[in-house]
Amino acid sequence: MASEVLLPTSPAEAASAFGDGSGVTVVAGGTIALPDITHGRMHPARVLMLARSGLDRIERSGGAVTIGAATPVAALVDGDEPLASAAAHVGDDEIRGQATVGGNLCASAGETPRGDLQAPLIALGARVRSAGAGGERVESLEDFLAADSSRLVLDVTYDDTPRSAGYAAAWRPHAHHYTILAVAAVREGGETRVAVTGGGPTGRRCPSVEAALAGGASTRDAAATVLDDVDPADDALASAWYRRRVLPGLVQKALDSLAG
Amino acid sequence: MKLNVNGVEHALESGALTPLLHVLREELGVTSPKAGCQSGGCGACTVLVDGEPRRSCLTPLGAVDGAEVTTIEGIGDAHDLHPVQEAFHTLHAAQCGFCTPGMIVATVALLKRLPQPGRREIERALSGHICRCTGYVKIVEAVEAAAGGSR
Known part of the structure; x- marks a missing residue:
């Protein structure tokens, strides 16, 4: 059966076409959805394509940076850290040119964790604006990910404020491998936020590490506590054992690259 | 459409x-x-x-x-090769040829954006292109030659 395809031409139209989201498959860059459709793993009845939705803008105003959901990952590569380093770690140039921020935030874990931008955006204290059942909503990215709700991401916002950022990632054997492990750290004012990719199905914040740092622990001792904050799984890229073995070193590396 | x-x-x-x-x-x-x-x-x-x-x-x-x-x-045909095609041909950068059209269009885009790419930029631009025959050495050399040829 042919799918019904909706091609909204404004953010408001996109939100209206999404409605409460029931039965709607969102296609932004297509890097996740198209292979599933091509190979017959997905048979969507209604497809909402964001290609002309106008949700592909980055705005820096009023003390905040707002990134539209359909912004390609490539547009972040020369931007704010630690988001830029994480973006550069996604796929290759062509994939980054197509894959979008919203798709990355909504990417289900699949066979391996694949939302590389989640951890750096958590570390930046990002808020997600989404549409869906009950109308528009703004919440922290952590709450958005925890809710596992089927909502349409409109944009993601973080404060445009002086910060120091750190990023460390496990070596990727090939440009098409998903990231095995990555750590993003942000220090703003006196506060340090730390988040991890590969420590669970989504990016997750590391409250134990943050508390240890706030209590004056060394970066090495604080990094060791990351094992209380993660629950990695075995997958084709790495075992949970390997991830737990390597992660503290990466956390320390990211923390040591923070200034001040 | x-x-x-x-x-x-x-x-x-x-x-x-x-x-x-x-x-x-x-x-x-x-x-x-x-x-x-x-x-x-x-x-x-x-x-x-x-x-x-x-x-x-x-x-x-x-x-x-x-x-x-x-x-x-x-981009070019057998009677009028593009400089990138010419370089791939001369330097034996294709074997079975299955990956070659993708490699060449990606290279054409790279050289338009960055006429004199270093080896690192070439590797980055082609990092998503898989070749199971050549081992990539000849491909990178061909891109370098095509860039040199357009100087």
């Missing part, structure tokens, strides 16, 4: 969700973009969409309605 493919306008019958790869190969008979993995992981289907290299297998037609698409057929 419409596409301009290699300078020729086409009105299309394929649906909005049809991958550009299938539109090119099956509706238009343009067969240089290869159906390799059809998951975005090999680069054999890469074409230029409004000048930017894109995986045609990941691109739904509805997202590129009205765009200009360039495949290797629009």
Whole structure:
């Protein structure tokens, strides 16, 4: 059966076409959805394509940076850290040119964790604006990910404020491998936020590490506590054992690259 | 929906969700973009969409309605090779040739953006393109030669 395809031409139209989201498959860059459709793993009845939705803008105003959901990952590569380093770690140039921020935030874990931008955006204290059942909503990215709700991401916002950022990632054997492990750290004012990719199905914040740092622990001792904050799984890229073995070193590396 | 493919306008019958790869190969008979993995992981289907290299297998037609698409057929032919094709040919940068159209269109886009790329930039631009024959050394040399030739 042919799918019904909706091609909204404004953010408001996109939100209206999404409605409460029931039965709607969102296609932004297509890097996740198209292979599933091509190979017959997905048979969507209604497809909402964001290609002309106008949700592909980055705005820096009023003390905040707002990134539209359909912004390609490539547009972040020369931007704010630690988001830029994480973006550069996604796929290759062509994939980054197509894959979008919203798709990355909504990417289900699949066979391996694949939302590389989640951890750096958590570390930046990002808020997600989404549409869906009950109308528009703004919440922290952590709450958005925890809710596992089927909502349409409109944009993601973080404060445009002086910060120091750190990023460390496990070596990727090939440009098409998903990231095995990555750590993003942000220090703003006196506060340090730390988040991890590969420590669970989504990016997750590391409250134990943050508390240890706030209590004056060394970066090495604080990094060791990351094992209380993660629950990695075995997958084709790495075992949970390997991830737990390597992660503290990466956390320390990211923390040591923070200034001040 | 419409596409301009290699300078020729086409009105299309394929649906909005049809991958550009299938539109090119099956509706238009343009067969240089290869159906390799059809998951975005090999680069054999890469074409230029409004000048930017894109995986045609990941691109739904509805997202590129009205765009200009360039495949290797629009870059040069056997009687009038593009400098990148010439370099690949002279330096034996193709063996079975399955990956070559994707490699060459990605290289053409790279050299347009960065006429004198270093080895690192070349490797980065082609990092998503898989070749199972050459071991890549000849390919990188061909890109360097094509860049040198256009000096």
